Amino acid sequence: MTGGLPRRSFLSGLVGAGVAGPLAAMAAAPIAAEAATRASEAQNAAGGASAADPAARIPFEGINQQGILPPPQRAAAFVSFDVTAATRGELAELLQTITTRARFLTTGGAPQTTGISAPPADSGVLGPEVAPDNLAVTVAVGASLFDARFGLAALKPSQLRTMEDFENDALRREVCDGDLLLQITAQSTDTVLHAVRDIARATRGSMQIRWRRDGFVSAPRPSGTPRNLMGFKDGTSNPDITDAALMQKLVWASDGEPAWAAGGSYQVVRVIRMLVEFWDRVNIHEQENMIGRRRDSGAPLTAVAEFDDPHYDLDPTGESVPLNAHIRLANSRSQADLDTRILRRAYNYDGGVDPNGNLDMGLVFVAFNRDLDNQFVAIQKRLANEPLVDYISPFGGGYFFALPGVQGARDWLGQGLLSA
Amino acid sequence: MPTTTRRARLRIAVICAAVVLAAGAGALAITHFGASAPPVTTAGNDVAGDGSIDVIAGLDNCGSGWSSSTGGPLTFVVNNTSIGNIDVYLQSADTGAVYGELEGLGSRASATLSAVLGDGSYEFVCIGADAPVTTGAQVSIANSAARSDLTPGVVPVTRNDLYQPTQQYSAWITAQLPVLAGGVADLATSIQSGDRAAARRSWIAAHVTYETLGAAYGAFGNSDTAINGTPGAGMTAETDPDLTGFHRIESILWSDQQLSAAAPFAAQLVSDVSTLETTFATTRLDPQDVGLRAHEILENSVQEELNGSDDAGSGSTFATIDANIEGTEQAVLPLRPLLADRGFDLATLDDWLARSTALVESFRGPDGSWTPLSSITAAQREQVNATLSETVELLAPIAAICDIRQGV
Ligand code: HEM
Numbered sequence: 001m002t003g004g005l006p007r008r009s010f011l012s013g014l015v016g017a018g019v020a021g022p023l024a025a026m027a028a029a030p031i032a033a034e035a036a037t038r039a040s041e042a043q044n045a046a047g048g049a050s051a052a053d054p055a056a057r058i059p060f061e062g063i064n065q066q067g068i069l070p071p072p073q074r075a076a077a078f079v080s081f082d083v084t085a086a087t088r089g090e091l092a093e094l095l096q097t098i099t100t101r102a103r104f105l106t107t108g109g110a111p112q113t114t115g116i117s118a119p120p121a122d123s124g125v126l127g128p129e130v131a132p133d134n135l136a137v138t139v140a141v142g143a144s145l146f147d148a149r150f151g152l153a154a155l156k157p158s159q160l161r162t163m164e165d166f167e168n169d170a171l172r173r174e175v176c177d178g179d180l181l182l183q184i185t186a187q188s189t190d191t192v193l194h195a196v197r198d199i200a201r202a203t204r205g206s207m208q209i210r211w212r213r214d215g216f217v218s219a220p221r222p223s224g225t226p227r228n229l230m231g232f233k234d235g236t237s238n239p240d241i242t243d244a245a246l247m248q249k250l251v252w253a254s255d256g257e258p259a260w261a262a263g264g265s266y267q268v269v270r271v272i273r274m275l276v277e278f279w280d281r282v283n284i285h286e287q288e289n290m291i292g293r294r295r296d297s298g299a300p301l302t303a304v305a306e307f308d309d310p311h312y313d314l315d316p317t318g319e320s321v322p323l324n325a326h327i328r329l330a331n332s333r334s335q336a337d338l339d340t341r342i343l344r345r346a347y348n349y350d351g352g353v354d355p356n357g358n359l360d361m362g363l364v365f366v367a368f369n370r371d372l373d374n375q376f377v378a379i380q381k382r383l384a385n386e387p388l389v390d391y392i393s394p395f396g397g398g399y400f401f402a403l404p405g406v407q408g409a410r411d412w413l414g415q416g417l418l419s420a
Numbered sequence: 421m422p423t424t425t426r427r428a429r430l431r432i433a434v435i436c437a438a439v440v441l442a443a444g445a446g447a448l449a450i451t452h453f454g455a456s457a458p459p460v461t462t463a464g465n466d467v468a469g470d471g472s473i474d475v476i477a478g479l480d481n482c483g484s485g486w487s488s489s490t491g492g493p494l495t496f497v498v499n500n501t502s503i504g505n506i507d508v509y510l511q512s513a514d515t516g517a518v519y520g521e522l523e524g525l526g527s528r529a530s531a532t533l534s535a536v537l538g539d540g541s542y543e544f545v546c547i548g549a550d551a552p553v554t555t556g557a558q559v560s561i562a563n564s565a566a567r568s569d570l571t572p573g574v575v576p577v578t579r580n581d582l583y584q585p586t587q588q589y590s591a592w593i594t595a596q597l598p599v600l601a602g603g604v605a606d607l608a609t610s611i612q613s614g615d616r617a618a619a620r621r622s623w624i625a626a627h628v629t630y631e632t633l634g635a636a637y638g639a640f641g642n643s644d645t646a647i648n649g650t651p652g653a654g655m656t657a658e659t660d661p662d663l664t665g666f667h668r669i670e671s672i673l674w675s676d677q678q679l680s681a682a683a684p685f686a687a688q689l690v691s692d693v694s695t696l697e698t699t700f701a702t703t704r705l706d707p708q709d710v711g712l713r714a715h716e717i718l719e720n721s722v723q724e725e726l727n728g729s730d731d732a733g734s735g736s737t738f739a740t741i742d743a744n745i746e747g748t749e750q751a752v753l754p755l756r757p758l759l760a761d762r763g764f765d766l767a768t769l770d771d772w773l774a775r776s777t778a779l780v781e782s783f784r785g786p787d788g789s790w791t792p793l794s795s796i797t798a799a800q801r802e803q804v805n806a807t808l809s810e811t812v813e814l815l816a817p818i819a820a821i822c823d824i825r826q827g828v
Contacts, residue, residue: 082799084806110493113535115519116825117572117763118817128532174798205772205810208802 052187057132060106062405063263064252065413067138067183068368069241072345075189076215077196078269078364080142080178080398081207088150092418094206095139098182099412101202102137105130105195125194133191137199138183139413140267140400145179155258155420157401159266159372167384168394175211175396181269183366189216213271213396215347215364224298224306229274229348229361230391232291233298236306237331239341250375251343251368253401260416263404266372268342270365271349271396277358279391290387292325300327309333322387329382340375342367362392372399471495472532475544477525478502483544483556491538491564498522499530504549507826508533509576513541513558516827517573535571538564547826574762576825582707585754590705592750593636597697600629604693607669608686611679619682620673624736624790627666631743634720635713635751639705643696647689650730657732664688667732674733711822714751715815717744722808728793735792738783741808745777748815755822762821765814772811779807 052074058066085091108130111122122130146156165171182199186192192214200209218226228234239250248254253261279287284295292310293300300310302320310321312333321328331337344367351360369375383389403413472495475485479502486496500506508522510533519535519542544556603626610618630648637644650667651660657671664685672682721744724730725737752759752769760766783791796804 082802084803110534112569113493113520113571114820115535115571115574116521116576116820116823117574118820128534201813204813205806208806210802 052133054131054133054187055108056134056187057106057108058134058136060103061407061411063407064265064405065136065138065402066106066405067136067185068251068265068267068402069247069343070136071241072217072235072347072366073134073136073185074187074217075192076183076185076217076347076364077192077212078215078271078347078366079182079184079196079200079212080210081180081182081203082210083145083149083179083207085206088152088418090206091150092414094203095414095418096412097202097206098137098139098199099406101199102139102195102413103406105198106132106135106137108132123194123197125190125197130194131191133186133188135184135186135191135195137195138185138267138402140181140183140402141414141417142178142181142398142400144177152417155260155417157253157258157261157264157266158256160399160401163268163397163399166380166394168389168392170393170395172395175213175271177398178210178400180207181267181398181400183267189214211396213349213351213364215349217347228346228363229276229350230279230287230291231295232287232293233306234346234363235344236293236298237327238344241343247343249339249370250341251370253370258420260420261401261404265368265370265402266376267400267402268365268367268369268372268376269397269400270363270394272363272365273351273360273393273395274362275358275391275393276361282391289322289325290391292321292327301325324386326383326386326388329386330379340371340378342369342375342379365397368402472497474499476501477506477508477522477544477546479506479546479548479552479554481556482508482546482554486544486559487557488559489537489561491561492567493534493536496520496533497530498525498533498544500525500527502546502548503527506549507547509545509547509825510535511543511545512573513543515573515575517575518825519571519573521825536567536569537561538567538570551826553826572763574821576827577711577758577762577822578827579707579824580827581758582710582822582824585758586705586707586710588754589635589710589751592753593633593705594700596629596633597693597700600626600633601690601693601697603629604686604689608683608690611669611673611682611686614679616673616679619679620734621788623666623670623673624734624739627670627734627736628739628743630666631740632747632750634717634744634747635710636700636705638709638713639703640696640700641703643692643699646692647696650724651732665692667730670734671732674735708822708824710751711755712819714748714755714822715812715819717748717751718808718812718815720744722812726793726805726808731793735794736790737793738780739790742777742780742784745773745780745811749773752815752818755818759818759821764817764821769811769814772807772814776807776811779803 058070060066083091083094085094110129111120114121126133141160143156143160143162146152146160162177163171182196184192184195184199186195196212220226225233225236239246241247251265253264253266257264288295288301297304298306299308300321302310302312302315310327310333312321312328315321317323318325318328323329331341344365346366347364349362349364351362354360367376404416406413473486473489475483475496475498477483477498477500481501496510498508500508504527506522506525506527508525509518510520511518519537520533522531522533525531539561541558541560543558546554546556548554603622607619607622607626610622627648633640637648640647645665647665648667649663649665651657651663655663657663657667658675660668666689669682669685669689672685673679721741725741725744728737730740731737756766783796785791
């Protein structure tokens with residue numbers, strides 16, 4: 001079926017032959033709906049559409065950091081820093097400062113008053129009092145932090161490394177990797193930017209921004225999971241975040257990791273350009289076959305409603321959902337695939353315009369997982385040369401390890417690592 | 421004067437006696453702020469009903485409405501009931517240290533003043549346009565809980581306080597001008613002799629001398645533009661027909677133009693520097709300038725040098741920044757006692773100034789040549805950005821503290 005051919009080879013070789021194929025697949029019989037997963041419900045309840053209460057806050061302290069499990073928020077910034085601190089002691093001070101600032105910003109309150117001793121301590125972007133606005137600051141470390149500078153080499157999480165180039169990647173290294181990644185999310189953009197400025201100012205001499213990519217989550221259109229910029233609902237199928245045992249299995253670091261890493265998680269960021277002009281010139285059934293879902297409802301091509309199971313068992317040859325459709329490659333629903341799912345937290349990005357006059361927009365793909373190689377990497381490899389690759393171009397991001405959470409007033413992000 | 425932007429003041433001749441509101445990026449390097457606790461109980465007017473205290477500022481009545489407080493975060497809504505502008509300070513009745521100010525509060529205007537106060541005796545002070553001073557009743561705060569987020573109290577810096585430091589700085593500049601004159605004379609000579617390598621060396625040496633004088637540029641006036649101007653919008657140092665001075669000469673020395681093309685500009689430069697020596701002898705430095713420039717010299721380096729926009733071919737950005745750091749230290753020098761008295765952390769600043777110098781000078785080779793900004797690695801660039809930016813953060817409070825205020 002057409003879905004099986006990468007678009008470019010199709011364009012260059014087959015000149016239109018076989019386009020009718022997928023139409024047959026669209027007649028696939030509806031399959032009884034199954035109950036939506038709790039994770040998806042939770043995601044939708046807490047997701048983009050909810051009215052923003054500026055006083056809403058996500059607790060700063062916990063076994064895990066605050067910005068990993070909760071569903072993506074409306075506004076996000078991914079800011080990767082290189083540490084310029086000169087010594088291990090200065091690195092510890094840096095992490096303490098980030099902790100102090102993150103604790104204040106996510107809790108809210110009146111900024112420090114400076115009288116006539118200095119310019120104002122706060123940018124004022126959020127007014128005289130800082131409202132928490134569900135701000136979550138999540139700090140992750142990159143492989144480069146474990147080089148010779150700070151004597152941390154022996155403490156590196158076992159699978160942490162510089163993100164490799166995958167089959168269809170066009171990585172620009174200056175917008176990849178970094179020593180520290182700050183994922184800053186909140187209900188509103190000003191809250192995110194206020195936090196970025198505050199933290200960057202407080203740490204001016206100790207780290208420098210290497211790359212930054214801001215993202216957003218759309219409101220549900222009209223309902224269900226918010227859509228990405230290809231027009232498809234993105235984030236529908238995710239493991240249930242309320243199932244602690246499942247999160248332990250899929251998300252939180254365990255065996256094989258240094259003791260300090262408990263409660264942390266491998267964080268993958270892939271900044272992926274969408275070639276939206278090209279995509280918009282593609283027939284709807286071709287688009288849907290590439291993803292494996294209906295664009296309007298988000299339902300699997302084998303089912304009725306968004307959260308329905310795709311029932312690949314009833315479609316063994318890919319008559320409805322092509323065998324190389326994105327969702328089918330990503331998760332065939334075999335036990336092995338179910339056991340190695342990732343927690344996805346994708347954001348849209350809008351980057352203006354490129355030199356060809358084409359719009360630069362796409363996806364900040366974010367995933368958390370316990371076992372980088374057997375989860376994210378395995379999925380990414382299964383997706384190699386999927387039909388979708390002709391419409392996307394991964395160029396940025398990196399592998400990071402999200403630190404364990406802060407527990408107690410005296411604890412700070414990375415204390416376990418630096419005192420190990 | 422308030423209509424002149426600080427940025428413009430970096431380059432043009434404005435002797436500005438009016439108080440300049442400190443603005444811009446601030447100083448809080450690795451500082452830890454905590455959230456403030458909810459407002460504490462207070463006796464006084466609270467028309468808004470939100471825990472704030474309504475206070476009157478006038479020339480016959482200053483601070484009334486505030487009679488007692490326990491320590492902690494306090495918010496005053498200050499209303500000017502007089503018929504003219506008023507400056508309002510909340511200060512220690514014992515030391516005169518100021519915890520909050522409202523400058524230029526208009527007649528009938530009100531504004532909020534917040535401070536976090538610990539034990540002590542406090543009072544409001546109202547100063548009218550013609551400087552009649554009214555001091556309000558003292559309010560004592562006792563038995564307050566220890567906290568880490570108290571507002572720092574700073575004794576205002578007066579015009580008088582800045583008299584001696586300004587003299588001292590001015591004397592340093594006066595002593596540097598002959599060095600500059602010698603430098604530009606060398607430059608003219610080596611251009612005359614047709615030795616391009618020697619001309620380039622003397623250009624850097626003379627330019628570096630000029631780049632140490634940053635806190636005086638305002639007082640230099642038109643001379644600064646003639647000596648160290650940069651090309652107008654949309655033009656380069658080579659194409660701007662009105663450009664003279666260092667950057668014009670630089671664009672010739674580091675191009676394939678005939679060396680002799682630089683000769684008239686070198687002669688002009690010698691004469692402009694000589695004019696500067698003469699005029700500076702009778703110029704009075706604005707006392708406001710030293711503190712302001714102590715911050716802004718390096719602010720300017722970060723903005724105009726680190727992006728390479730002032731470079732017209734010499735690739736001597738790091739030589740310039742090195743000189744700017746030296747110039748910053750010279751501006752801070754006479755202010756040190758005054759800053760130390762006011763609790764300013766000189767040790768940390770010195771540390772970062774030294775760090776900045778060491779880093780910048782690491783880009784000078786054993787033969788004295790400087791690595792061009794464009795040749796350093798991304799990691800080196802991050803170090804440079806981090807180190808200079810942190811230093812600027814630490815310098816910013818100097819401008820805030822040295823903002824001239826009426827002492828009471
Ligand atoms: C721009 C690039 C991408 C686009 C447009 C995209 C789009 C989508 C869409 C529309 C879905 C179906 C809705 C859902 O369940 O969320 C989906 C599912 C999924 N995607 Fe992607 N995706 C992209 C990149 C990636 C990458 C890089 C990975 C991982 C390597 C990935 C892994 C998955 C997984 C695991 C699922 C869920 C499959 C399931 O459980 O049924 N995606 N994606």
